Amino acid sequence: MKLQAKDLGLAYGPLEVINDLSLDIDAAEMVAVIGPNGCGKSTLLRGLGRLLQPRTGVVLLDNRDIHRTSTKKVARTLAVLSQTSQGVPDLTVEELVWRGRYPHKSWLQGATHRDGEVVERSIEQCDLHGLRGRRLAELSGGELQRAWLAMALAQEPQVLLLDEPTSFLDYYHQLEVMDLLADLNGRGLTIVMTMHDLNQVARYSRRVIALRDGRIFRDGAPPGVLTPEVLRQVFGVDAYVFTDEATGQLVCLPYARSDGHAPQSNHNSRKR
Amino acid sequence: MFDLTARRAWVLAGALLVLLALMAVGVSLGSERLSLAEVWDGLTNSAHTSDRVIVWDLRLPRVILAVLVGANLAVAGALLQGVTRNPLADPHLLGISAGSGVVGALLLVRGVDISLEAKVALSILGGLAGGAFIYAMAWRGGVSPTRLTLAGVAVSFLLISMTTAILASSRLFAQQSLNFVGGSLFARGWDDLRAVWPYTVVGLLLALGASASLNIMALGEDAAAELGVRTGWVRAIVVVLAVVLSGAAVSVAGLMGFVGLIIPHIARALVGQDYRYVLVTSALLGAILLVASDTLARNILGETELPAGVVTAGIGAPFFLYLLRQVR
Numbered sequence: 001m002k003l004q005a006k007d008l009g010l011a012y013g014p015l016e017v018i019n020d021l022s023l024d025i026d027a028a029e030m031v032a033v034i035g036p037n038g039c040g041k042s043t044l045l046r047g048l049g050r051l052l053q054p055r056t057g058v059v060l061l062d063n064r065d066i067h068r069t070s071t072k073k074v075a076r077t078l079a080v081l082s083q084t085s086q087g088v089p090d091l092t093v094e095e096l097v098w099r100g101r102y103p104h105k106s107w108l109q110g111a112t113h114r115d116g117e118v119v120e121r122s123i124e125q126c127d128l129h130g131l132r133g134r135r136l137a138e139l140s141g142g143e144l145q146r147a148w149l150a151m152a153l154a155q156e157p158q159v160l161l162l163d164e165p166t167s168f169l170d171y172y173h174q175l176e177v178m179d180l181l182a183d184l185n186g187r188g189l190t191i192v193m194t195m196h197d198l199n200q201v202a203r204y205s206r207r208v209i210a211l212r213d214g215r216i217f218r219d220g221a222p223p224g225v226l227t228p229e230v231l232r233q234v235f236g237v238d239a240y241v242f243t244d245e246a247t248g249q250l251v252c253l254p255y256a257r258s259d260g261h262a263p264q265s266n267h268n269s270r271k272r
Numbered sequence: 273m274f275d276l277t278a279r280r281a282w283v284l285a286g287a288l289l290v291l292l293a294l295m296a297v298g299v300s301l302g303s304e305r306l307s308l309a310e311v312w313d314g315l316t317n318s319a320h321t322s323d324r325v326i327v328w329d330l331r332l333p334r335v336i337l338a339v340l341v342g343a344n345l346a347v348a349g350a351l352l353q354g355v356t357r358n359p360l361a362d363p364h365l366l367g368i369s370a371g372s373g374v375v376g377a378l379l380l381v382r383g384v385d386i387s388l389e390a391k392v393a394l395s396i397l398g399g400l401a402g403g404a405f406i407y408a409m410a411w412r413g414g415v416s417p418t419r420l421t422l423a424g425v426a427v428s429f430l431l432i433s434m435t436t437a438i439l440a441s442s443r444l445f446a447q448q449s450l451n452f453v454g455g456s457l458f459a460r461g462w463d464d465l466r467a468v469w470p471y472t473v474v475g476l477l478l479a480l481g482a483s484a485s486l487n488i489m490a491l492g493e494d495a496a497a498e499l500g501v502r503t504g505w506v507r508a509i510v511v512v513l514a515v516v517l518s519g520a521a522v523s524v525a526g527l528m529g530f531v532g533l534i535i536p537h538i539a540r541a542l543v544g545q546d547y548r549y550v551l552v553t554s555a556l557l558g559a560i561l562l563v564a565s566d567t568l569a570r571n572i573l574g575e576t577e578l579p580a581g582v583v584t585a586g587i588g589a590p591f592f593l594y595l596l597r598q599v600r
Contacts, residue, residue, distance in 0.1 A: 049498060051498060074500060075500030082494050087490070088490045088545055090540070090545055091545050095544075095545065095546075099488060099499065102484065102487075102488050102499045102500065103499055107484070108481065155499070
């Protein structure tokens with residue numbers, strides 16, 4: 001399923017964050033959005049996920065304006081994972097995952113056998129079996145992240161937008177979540193995620209979009225975007241970029257702030 | 273701890289039984305103490321005995337009205353806590369019933385000669401006007417739960433002070449004013465009941481219809497929007513429902529506090545987070561609290577009567593504190 005932005009402008013009140021941005025994301029792509037704090041990558045994700053009404057332009061999901069389609073219908077094909085807060089502290093993991101079935105229910109319709117299967121599969125995929133009865137308040141940051149991911153998967157989306165899916169996770173669970181996402185992507189799920197860890201971007205994404213000042217600075221395959229020059233311009237750091245011989249992976253190793261290239265922030269970082 | 277499904281069934285059945293038992297007690301107790309046999313006789317024997325008058329004409333309608341008022345306020349509180357995600361949300365604290373309070377005070381002071389149905393409707397309209405004012409004050413390209421709460425609290429204080437001023441400036445008996453501000457079912461009967469019950473029934477059914485959306489709204493603004501809930505609409509509709517329920521309650525019982533604040537928490541502690549159960553349980557527990565409070569209010573002082581609202585807080589608050597210590 002295609003996701004497109006055309007001349008997209010996003011703002012919080014008078015504060016313009018994304019300006020005139022156009023973007024085509026094809027079915028089954030795995031896209032990482034990178035950029036310094038405040039560059040607008042979370043805002044872009046919220047705009048693509050119809051959580052923020054565009055100031056200008058449109059977002060098209062499957063060629064239909066996402067704001068002119070029933071939002072519940074959109075939720076059956078597009079899931080946005082931006083929240084990793086507790087939500088309802090007393091809710092159990094299993095109850096949270098069940099909430100992901102909401103878009104598939106009509107008014108007052110009860111749970112079906114198939115809903116149960118999808119919930120089970122989502123719990124299984126996110127390795128939450130032992131935690132299903134746990135209250136959200138009792139979870140660690142990483143566990144909470146996986147619980148919300150499971151809820152998003154229970155929506156059975158064809159497009160999944162994630163805001164820093166691996167923050168708060170230890171290395172094991174970072175790899176677990178990224179492997180899961182890669183696996184889902186291999187089965188046709190379109191994924192757009194904002195990320196900070198450039199090495200994971202290099203390893204897992206097939207397309208990287210570098211944002212600066214609310215605009216696309218560079219867009220392409222990881223080796224073309226993750227270059228010392230781009231990292232200097234976008235993040236204001238000097239970095240070694242090389243291919244690790246043991247793993248064959250592209251590695252970014254920032255080693256210094258580069259003078260005169262302090263990252264520009266056009267708004268205060270808005271984390272929710 | 274046993275299975276949640278079984279627990280919900282037990283809680284609902286238990287609450288229903290307790291409610292029925294309290295209603296029987298409520299009808300039997302009063303200045304004239306009746307045995308349950310006499311109550312039964314008064315209910316079933318159509319001969320015009322004094323028992324019949326006491327049971328059928330005086331106490332039964334008042335007890336049933338207590339059920340409706342308690343259910344209305346508790347469900348209104350549960351709805352408001354759901355859409356504002358604020359555990360302190362309550363029809364009175366949020367100013368939802370304050371508009372109804374002003375109208376009720378005016379009607380009381382002016383002694384306007386209109387039907388009870390019209391008074392209830394006016395009370396609800398007053399509540400809607402108050403609610404609209406709160407919305408307008410909280411509006412900034414949309415209404416966030418926080419702004420709604422803050423505007424509501426401010427408007428509540430404003431309107432309740434107006435209510436008090438209206439009552440104080442009149443030549444009303446202090447007892448009557450106290451009953452209105454404190455919340456009381458003094459001298460209520462079948463006519464009041466007839467005017468209120470349609471709002472309770474329709475309000476509760478619509479509230480249940482909103483429960484699936486409320487379950488999602490509880491997750492947070494972004495998560496609810498992401499899952500396809502039109503959060504702005506749901507919030508507006510649910511607030512209107514809460515206004516209607518509490519407005520109807522205020523029109524017959526005055527500013528009965530505390531029920532809407534405390535009961536939803538007790539309900540959640542008992543049946544979990546699913547709003548379908550929270551709403552039904554709140555309705556039952558609110559009814560229980562109000563029937564018990566009204567019965568105590570009528571009997572505890574002998575000749576005079578306390579405002580029942582004093583008792584709802586008097587028995588509700590300690591019980592709530594007890595629960596706070598017990599439940600993790």
